Amino acid sequence: MNGSSLPRALLGLLRRDLLIAYRHRGEVLNPLLFFVIVISLFPLGISPEGRVLATLAPGVIWIAALLSVLLSLDSVFRSDFEDGSLEQLLLSPQPLTLLLLAKMLAHWLITGLPLVLAAPLLGVILHLPAAAMPVLVASLVLGTPVLSLIGAIGMALTVGLRRGGVLLSLLVLPLYVPVLIFGATAVEAAAAGLSVSGHLALLGSLLLFAVTLAPLATAAALRISIG
Amino acid sequence: MSLGEFLHMGGYAFYVWSAYGLALVVLALNLTQPWRRRRVLLREIAAWLREERENP
Amino acid sequence: MWRWFHKLGSPKYFYTLAGRLIPWLGGATSLFFLAGLYLGLVVAPPDYQQGDSYRIMFIHVPSAWMSMLVYTLMAFWGLVVLVWRVKIAEVLASASAPIGASFTFLALATGSLWGKPMWGAWWVWDARLTSELILLFLYLGFMALEAAIEDRRTAARATSVLALVGLVNIPIIHYSVYWWNTLHQGATVTKLDQPSIHLSMLIPLLVMALAFQLYYLTVLLMRSRTELLARERRASWVIEMVQER
Numbered sequence: 001m002n003g004s005s006l007p008r009a010l011l012g013l014l015r016r017d018l019l020i021a022y023r024h025r026g027e028v029l030n031p032l033l034f035f036v037i038v039i040s041l042f043p044l045g046i047s048p049e050g051r052v053l054a055t056l057a058p059g060v061i062w063i064a065a066l067l068s069v070l071l072s073l074d075s076v077f078r079s080d081f082e083d084g085s086l087e088q089l090l091l092s093p094q095p096l097t098l099l100l101l102a103k104m105l106a107h108w109l110i111t112g113l114p115l116v117l118a119a120p121l122l123g124v125i126l127h128l129p130a131a132a133m134p135v136l137v138a139s140l141v142l143g144t145p146v147l148s149l150i151g152a153i154g155m156a157l158t159v160g161l162r163r164g165g166v167l168l169s170l171l172v173l174p175l176y177v178p179v180l181i182f183g184a185t186a187v188e189a190a191a192a193g194l195s196v197s198g199h200l201a202l203l204g205s206l207l208l209f210a211v212t213l214a215p216l217a218t219a220a221a222l223r224i225s226i227g
Numbered sequence: 228m229s230l231g232e233f234l235h236m237g238g239y240a241f242y243v244w245s246a247y248g249l250a251l252v253v254l255a256l257n258l259t260q261p262w263r264r265r266r267v268l269l270r271e272i273a274a275w276l277r278e279e280r281e282n283p
Numbered sequence: 284m285w286r287w288f289h290k291l292g293s294p295k296y297f298y299t300l301a302g303r304l305i306p307w308l309g310g311a312t313s314l315f316f317l318a319g320l321y322l323g324l325v326v327a328p329p330d331y332q333q334g335d336s337y338r339i340m341f342i343h344v345p346s347a348w349m350s351m352l353v354y355t356l357m358a359f360w361g362l363v364v365l366v367w368r369v370k371i372a373e374v375l376a377s378a379s380a381p382i383g384a385s386f387t388f389l390a391l392a393t394g395s396l397w398g399k400p401m402w403g404a405w406w407v408w409d410a411r412l413t414s415e416l417i418l419l420f421l422y423l424g425f426m427a428l429e430a431a432i433e434d435r436r437t438a439a440r441a442t443s444v445l446a447l448v449g450l451v452n453i454p455i456i457h458y459s460v461y462w463w464n465t466l467h468q469g470a471t472v473t474k475l476d477q478p479s480i481h482l483s484m485l486i487p488l489l490v491m492a493l494a495f496q497l498y499y500l501t502v503l504l505m506r507s508r509t510e511l512l513a514r515e516r517r518a519s520w521v522i523e524m525v526q527e528r
Contacts, residue, residue: 174449185463221444247339268509
């Protein structure tokens with residue numbers, strides 16, 4: 001096996017997932033639309049008053065992001081499971097954890113990145129102070145990959161199950177709590193003009209932690225669910 | 228301390244006794260459920276054995 | 284010693300050993316509960332600030348401690364399942380989940396009952412109760428995943444991964460929730476953490492904690508025996524045993 005085949009395999013996997021997403025780009029927009037719609041529900045359900053919305057904005061945007069990622073997780077593995085490419089992945093000579101990292105990167109590019117790009121606009125309609133916008137984006141950039149990574153574990157555990165969707169939420173949402181807390185409070189601190197370096201450092205640590213450990217758990221879970 | 232005072236729990240009777248009562252219920256359920264299930268299982272296995280013997 | 288561990292892995296041996304231990308453990312549990320209840324409800328004096336309502340602590344705190352301990356054990360057995368594939372470990376983890384969930388529920392309910400006279404509300408989002416709530420979700424997730432998978436061995440391995448992932452996350456969740464709570468401190472100051480506890484209250488607390496641990500062991504063995512019986516119902520040792528009855 002020649003030495004350059006690992007990077008090639010990873011890039012190949014990344015390209016493939018992105019290509020598939022591009023071909024189904026209508027579907028790919030769904031989580032983003034969900035994100036926008038859910039956020040729009042809050043003024044309708046609570047109050048359109050600027051001050052109220054501004055207080056709620058960090059949490060609302062973060063919760064909506066969290067739910068959108070959760071919704072999109074199905075796309076990560078289910079179609080691959082159904083057409084057998086997931087099994088192929090397990091049989092590959094390349095290390096499964098790295099292959100999964102490539103898959104997670106693809107998932108984030110398809111799902112998380114659009115949310116990050118859309119967030120400032122949604123911050124505006126929720127009357128989030130302009131001072132908090134950069135931190136909003138930064139917190140989501142650091143946090144949404146963690147959501148993808150943790151979500152992949154849940155997805156790997158439930159991929160073979162018939163009605164795994166709701167179960168997936170039950171398994172994954174408690175694990176999302178730290179990301180939600182650190183992310184939302186970072187934005188709140190920025191909106192209040194306080195220092196956010198600590199918050200972002202915490203988010204960064206979570207990201208590092210997730211990148212190193214989540215693929216291991218996902219690989220183990222996949223082998224159990226499929227192997 | 229009289230029995231009355233004991234039960235009264237300084238005015239907090241409802242809270243204290245609800246808490247202890249709830250504990251009793253939860254802990255008792257955890258004890259009886261496996262006990263009953265085991266008896267049911269043993270009966271089922273015995274019944275299955277009898278059937279196996281009668282219809283080889 | 285090592286051979287005894289190996290022997291313990293045999294379902295038949297475990298079943299009979301557990302059967303012999305249960306009465307003793309049950310007896311010890313009852314003793315400690317009676318002692319704890321007497322010390323906590325009768326001997327310990329009323330609290331200067333909280334009067335007699337603090338006595339709920341003797342249920343609430345041990346339940347909370349056990350809820351954490353049981354999850355840790357579940358994760359430990361999960362590790363044993365994944366690495367050594369020991370059947371007994373599968374059974375112990377599976378049996379522990381409902382017990383741990385019960386403890387968590389009890390901690391939450393008694394926390395609420397304790398909080399109402401103190402803070403005037405049936406529920407407050409204080410750090411400890413919020414963490415316990417998330418722990419309850421982790422337990423329920425474990426039980427739901429186990430129920431959703433048909434094959435018992437696959438279910439055991441999947442829930443083992445989940446338990447380990449959960450265990451690793453618990454310190455992070457705790458830290459984030461406590462941090463979140465201090466940020467929004469204005470709401471309530473938690474009275475569930477006594478700054479320094481008087482000996483007359485500490486002793487009943489420790490006795491009750493021990494009672495809860497013994498209780499857990501008793502119920503664990505009872506549930507494990509039953510679970511083992513269900514899983515091994517066609518095994519020769521089970522058939523022999525039923526025939527002898």
